[in-house]
Amino acid sequence: xxxxxxxxxxxxxxxxxxxxxxxxxxxxxxxxxxxxxxxxxxxxxxxxxxxxxxxxxxxxxxxxxxxxxxxxxxxxxxxxxxxxxxxxxxxxxxxxxxxxxxxxxxxxxxxxxxxxxxxxxxxxxxxxxxxxxxxxxxxxxxxxxxxxxxxxxxxxxxxxxxxxxxxxxxxxxxxxxxxxxxxxxxxxxxxxxxxxxxxxxxxxxxxxxxxxxxxxxxxxxxxxxxxxxxxxxxxxxxxxxxxxxxxxxxxxxxxxxxxxxxxxxxxxxxxxxxxxxxxxxxxxxxxxxxxxxxxxxxxxxxxxxxxxxxxxxxxxxxxxxxxxxxxxxxxxxxxxxxxxxxxxxxxxxxxxxxxxxxxxxxxxxxxxxxxxxxxxxxxxxxxxxxxxxxxxxxxxxxxxxxxxxxxxxxxxxxxxxxxxxxxxxxxxxxxxxxxxxxxxxxxxxxxxxxxxxxxxxxxxxxxxxxxxxxxxxxxxxxxxxxxxxxxxxxxxxxxxxxxxxxxxxxxxxxxxxxxxxxxxxxxxxxxxxxxxxxxxxxxxxxxxxxxxxxxxxxxxxxxxxxxxxxxxxxxxxxxxxxxxxxxxxxxxxxxxxxxxxxxxxxxxxxxxxxxxxxxxxxxxxxxxxxxxxxxxxxxxxxxxxxxxxxxxxxxxxxxxxxxxxxxxxxxxxxxxxxxxxxxxxxxxxxxxxxxxxxxxxxxxxxxxxxxxxxxxxxxxxxxxxxxxxxxxxxxxxxxxxxxxxxxxxxxxxxxxxxxxxxxxxxxxxxxxxxxxxxxxxxxxxxxxxxxxxxxxxxxxxxxxxxxxxxxxxxxxxxxxxxxxxxxxxxxxxxxxxxxxxxxxxxxxxxxxxxxxxxxxxxxxxxxxxxxxxxx
Amino acid sequence: xxxxxxxxxxxxxxxxxxxxxxxxxxxxxxxxxxxxxxxxxxxxxxxxxxxxxxxxxxxxxxxxxxxxxxxxxxxxxxxxxxxxxxxxxxxxxxxxxxxxxxxxxxxxx
Numbered sequence: 019x020x021x022x023x024x025x026x027x028x029x030x031x032x033x034x035x036x037x038x039x040x041x042x043x044x045x046x047x048x049x050x051x052x053x054x055x056x057x058x059x060x061x062x063x064x065x066x067x068x069x070x071x072x073x074x075x076x077x078x079x080x081x082x083x084x085x086x087x088x089x090x091x092x093x094x095x096x097x098x099x100x101x102x103x104x105x106x107x108x109x110x111x112x113x114x115x116x117x118x119x120x121x122x123x124x125x126x127x128x129x130x131x132x133x134x135x136x137x138x139x140x141x142x143x144x145x146x147x148x149x150x151x152x153x154x155x156x157x158x159x160x161x162x163x164x165x166x167x168x169x170x171x172x173x174x175x176x177x178x179x180x181x182x183x184x185x186x187x188x189x190x191x192x193x194x195x196x197x198x199x200x201x202x203x204x205x206x207x208x209x210x211x212x213x214x215x216x217x218x219x220x221x222x223x224x225x226x227x228x229x230x231x232x233x234x235x236x237x238x239x240x241x242x243x244x245x246x247x248x249x250x251x252x253x254x255x256x257x258x259x260x261x262x263x264x265x266x267x268x269x270x271x272x273x274x275x276x277x278x279x280x281x282x283x284x285x286x287x288x289x290x291x292x293x294x295x296x297x298x299x300x301x302x303x304x305x306x307x308x309x310x311x312x313x314x315x316x317x318x319x320x321x322x323x324x325x326x327x328x329x330x331x332x333x334x335x336x337x338x339x340x341x342x343x344x345x346x347x348x349x350x351x352x353x354x355x356x357x358x359x360x361x362x363x364x365x366x367x368x369x370x371x372x373x374x375x376x377x378x379x380x381x382x383x384x385x386x387x388x389x390x391x392x393x394x395x396x397x398x399x400x401x402x403x404x405x406x407x408x409x410x411x412x413x414x415x416x417x418x419x420x421x422x423x424x425x426x427x428x429x430x431x432x433x434x435x436x437x438x439x440x441x442x443x444x445x446x447x448x449x450x451x452x453x454x455x456x457x458x459x460x461x462x463x464x465x466x467x468x469x470x471x472x473x474x475x476x477x478x479x480x481x482x483x484x485x486x487x488x489x490x491x492x493x494x495x496x497x498x499x500x501x502x503x504x505x506x507x508x509x510x511x512x513x514x515x516x517x518x519x520x521x522x523x524x525x526x527x528x529x530x531x532x533x534x535x536x537x538x539x540x541x542x543x544x545x546x547x548x549x550x551x552x553x554x555x556x557x558x559x560x561x562x563x564x565x566x567x568x569x570x571x572x573x574x575x576x577x578x579x580x581x582x583x584x585x586x587x588x589x590x591x592x593x594x595x596x597x598x599x600x601x602x603x604x605x606x607x608x609x610x611x612x613x614x615x616x617x618x619x620x621x622x623x624x625x626x627x628x629x630x631x632x633x634x635x636x637x638x639x640x641x642x643x644x645x646x647x648x649x650x651x652x653x654x655x656x657x658x659x660x661x662x663x664x665x666x667x668x669x670x671x672x673x674x675x676x677x678x679x680x681x682x683x684x685x686x687x688x689x690x691x692x693x694x695x696x697x698x699x700x701x702x703x704x705x706x707x708x709x710x711x712x713x714x715x716x717x718x719x720x721x722x723x724x725x726x727x728x729x730x731x732x733x734x735x736x737x738x739x740x741x742x743x744x745x746x747x748x749x750x751x752x753x754x755x756x757x758x759x760x761x762x763x764x765x766x767x768x769x770x771x772x773x774x775x776x777x778x779x780x781x782x783x784x785x786x787x788x789x790x791x792x793x794x795x796x797x798x799x800x801x802x803x804x805x806x807x808x809x810x811x812x813x814x815x816x817x818x819x820x821x822x823x824x825x826x827x828x829x830x831x832x833x834x835x836x837x838x839x840x841x842x843x844x845x846x847x848x849x850x851x852x853x854x855x856x857x858x859x860x861x862x863x864x865x866x867x868x869x870x871x872x873x874x875x876x877x878x879x880x881x882x883x884x885x886x887x888x889x
Numbered sequence: 890x891x892x893x894x895x896x897x898x899x900x901x902x903x904x905x906x907x908x909x910x911x912x913x914x915x916x917x918x919x920x921x922x923x924x925x926x927x928x929x930x931x932x933x934x935x936x937x938x939x940x941x942x943x944x945x946x947x948x949x950x951x952x953x954x955x956x957x958x959x960x961x962x963x964x965x966x967x968x969x970x971x972x973x974x975x976x977x978x979x980x981x982x983x984x985x986x987x988x989x990x991x992x993x994x995x996x997x998x
Contacts, residue, residue, distance in 0.1 A: 030917040056935045066940045
């Protein structure tokens with residue numbers, strides 16, 4: 019377009035001058051006249067262009083071309099700036115997306131703020147979930163502030179697929195469960211009233227995960243009949259992907275068909291494996307609803323003293339807290355760290371842009387002299403920054419996606435709502451806008467100011483230090499100090515987490531975790547419903563697995579680590595009906611210590627004689643129980659009474675007594691940071707649990723796992739045991755990466771800290787290098803006046819030192835505050851851990867010295883003649 | 890050289906359209922034709938010529954094409970379109986009315 023106009027107009031002038039020449043003028047004169055007559059080609063073009071109305075578009079295209087050329091001419095600056103932007107934006111977007119998906123985003127239930135779990139509270143403050151009969155009593159309080167109540171009981175159900183018998187997690191729900199939660203099925207429908215009554219057809223609503231993975235995502239799944247616990251069950255609906263209540267549930271069934279024949283549901287003593295959910299009329303009705311339900315609880319406490327005395331109040335646990343759990347603290351911390359990184363990235367880019375702007379001051383002055391308006395220059399600079407922003411933005415998007423995907427993989431099921439993790443593009447747009455805006459604000463003003471200087475000054479004076487220049491250098495130094503501060507804060511946090519981590523993992527495990535394979539055994543009904551049959555089965559299983567080559571020892575236990583508390587009475591001590599003296603109730607076989615690898619502290623473990631005549635035997639307790647209940651006295655031989663705790667047995671709650679035979683060492687089943695609770699072990703033949711876990715000790719658990727499975731099937735092929743290495747099959751210690759929240763926090767904050775250090779180092783290098791270039795003349799003169807190289811070095815490094823020292827001091831103060839926030843994640847490490855607070859500043863100073871080394875060397879090599887040559 | 894007469898934009902358009910009635914011309918050709926046709930009275934201000942040509946092209950009254958001039962040089966040639974012909978006729982009528990009206994006013998004693 020431009021070229022065409024040019025060509026056209028030049029031709030015009032040429033023709034005109036020829037014409038004049040024909041009229042008798044000499045060629046030179048003719049050309050001059052013609053040109054004069056035509057006028058200025060450039061301004062004609064401008065007018066013509068404007069008249070065509072595409073002026074701004076052309077300008078923009080020109081700006082972009084210019085920006086791209088400029089960007090390519092300074093590859094170092096561009097790459098670093100784009101990378102910095104990518105890291106800052108990517109980290110923040112990734113982490114905040116995770117926080118948003120897990121913590122902030124609304125739950126997939128209607129008015130989730132009105133849903134809560136009901137917990138009965140005892141007088142001294144402990145909580146428990148209501149039993150099924152209690153739920154039915156609470157139903158009488160529905161009305162007014164209590165809009166509805168639902169009950170659900172979870173368990174594992176055998177499910178026959180083409181690959182054999184699997185175990186799925188099923189949740190049996192009271193009538194009206196889905197409408198109360200406020201969710202709808204993705205395919206098909208929820209339960210109909212006739213299906214929720216006793217005697218109704220056997221139906222199920224399956225989860226999205228089950229549909230996708232076990233049933234192939236077949237759209238014709240509605241109406242399909244599956245074999246659930248040997249009952250042909252029709253699938254009537256598939257739930258949406260986001261509906262995951264309770265977590266890991268694979269199918270929902272109505273409770274009515276089993277209500278009358280299932281022992282755990284009949285008993286008021288059973289407070290496990292179930293949730294009772296209340297829907298409030300509105301979130302503010304919480305107090306009124308709690309009071310109404312509390313009235314019912316008091317009545318139950320009076321009517322059923324055996325099970326409910328002292329449990330006379332009701333608490334609500336909001337659904338949001340229930341789903342998210344305790345991970346929100348960790349996630350908020352990570353978000354904070356990511357924001358620090360973003361700030362640092364902004365400061366870094368601003369520094370780099372400032373420096374580059376100063377370097378280009380002369381070029382810009384020339385352009386101003388040639389007629390470019392300030393607006394035009396500002397627009398060009400903005401375009402340049404936008405081009406870098408585009409490059410950085412793409413990188414940032416990739417990084418954010420990578421972060422989200424990695425977290426989802428390594429945290430897996432440990433992270434609530436992990437299926438909803440995705441990069442949030444709104445956040446990304448906001449992040450980029452913020453970063454670019456910050457950069458422009460910081461760097462445009464000084465650059466534009468410099469163009470207002472008298473052009474002559476700039477062209478002749480070159481890089482002479484003027485008042486404006488000094489203000490620029492203060493801003494630059496300030497930015498670097500800010501970067502140092504942020505880096506120190508992040509490094510302190512990472513350092514503390516690292517210390518905590520080391521301390522945690524320095525403690526050896528209480529048992530031989532690396533050499534254990536476990537298998538949860540759920541004997542099919544009705545073959546093993548009688549305790550004697552089940553006990554015989556367990557014995558046969560234990561013997562079969564013991565014969566597997568490679569297995570050193572096998573044991574039976576009902577749960578690894580306690581979950582069911584039982585009241586304990588000690589003979590000779592007055593009864594304390596407050597329910598304070600409880601211990602976890604566990605049943606085990608004689609080889610448990612050998613299989614697990616823990617030791618006995620006093621006395622002996624249960625032996626085969628105890629298994630053969632359990633009524634005449636006794637119990638084993640752990641150190642915590644000995645300490646809490648016997649505090650210094652020798653517990654051996656003391657008679658204690660515990661109460662049967664198996665929900666599926668009719669004799670639940672029956673007291674059984676016996677002497678204490680031995681004390682085992684405390685085992686931190688739940689991890690070193692949690693306290694060990696009292697535990698009592700009962701011979702597995704005395705309390706035959708409806709399901710058990712086989713624990714096998716082997717040198718190479720992974721290798722023997724398939725043989726263990728085969729051994730189980732050889733005893734009874736109807737025992738569901740999947741082929742996976744997970745809790746539904748034979749579980750072995752995994753060699754792969756599996757993070758808990760502490761490891762996640764450490765890894766991410768550690769990565770942020772390293773990046774922060776790098777960015778701060780780059781910023782520092784840039785500022786020092788530029789400073790040396792600026793002061794070339796001054797340093798040369800100093801040399802001429804007698805300063806030595808080391809004097810110069812001291813000068814430069816002195817400046818660096820002041821800068822870094824300032825940043826470190828502020829960083830330590832800020833870090834002190836920040837690390838208090840991560841205190842909950844630290845194990846045996848104070849937020850003011852001296853080692854960390856000493857190492858971090860030292861590391862930073864070393865890094866700063868390295869970053870400043872090259873420019874300092876250059877400064878030392880400046881000759882006096884260089885001062886004259888600088889222009 | 891005769892004095893340059895400032896032309897109103899509308900008038901310039903009219904003259905340019907007329908100049909093209911005998912065939913395509915390039916920019917300089919248009920300016921020369923108008924000069925000759927008016928016996929050197931009307932000298933087009935070059936600053937207005939090309940913007941006017943581009944404007945006429947935008948409005949679809951003239952078409953433009955690059956070609957080779959008689960002396961072998963590359964030039965952009967403008968030609969009258971059917972719409973342009975119609976516009977020329979209309980503007981010509983308009984101009985006559987205008988000129989007659991002015992004359993009428995000036996004749997009043």
